[in-house]
Amino acid sequence: MYGWIWRHLPGPAPVKIVEAVVLVLMVVALLLFVVFPWLEPLLPFNDVTTV
Template sequence: MYGWIWRRLPGSRALKVVQALVLVLAVVALLLFVVFPWVEPMLPFNQVTTG
């Protein structure tokens, strides 16, 4: 899959590296600001019981 993405990015090697870095940062931002806050209320971390 990474090879497919690398081949699809336009430009020279340096430009591809920058574009790949931007893609990685975009995915991380999407996870941190959209996906994780949406999933967090569904996780049982606040329901800790000791018995």
């Protein structure tokens, strides 16, 4: 999969590196700001019981 992405990025190798870093940062931002906040209420981490 990474090879497919690398082959389809335009430009020479230095430009591809910058584009790949930007893509990774966009995925991380999407996860942090959209996916994880949506998923957090569904996780059982706040259901703490003490005995």
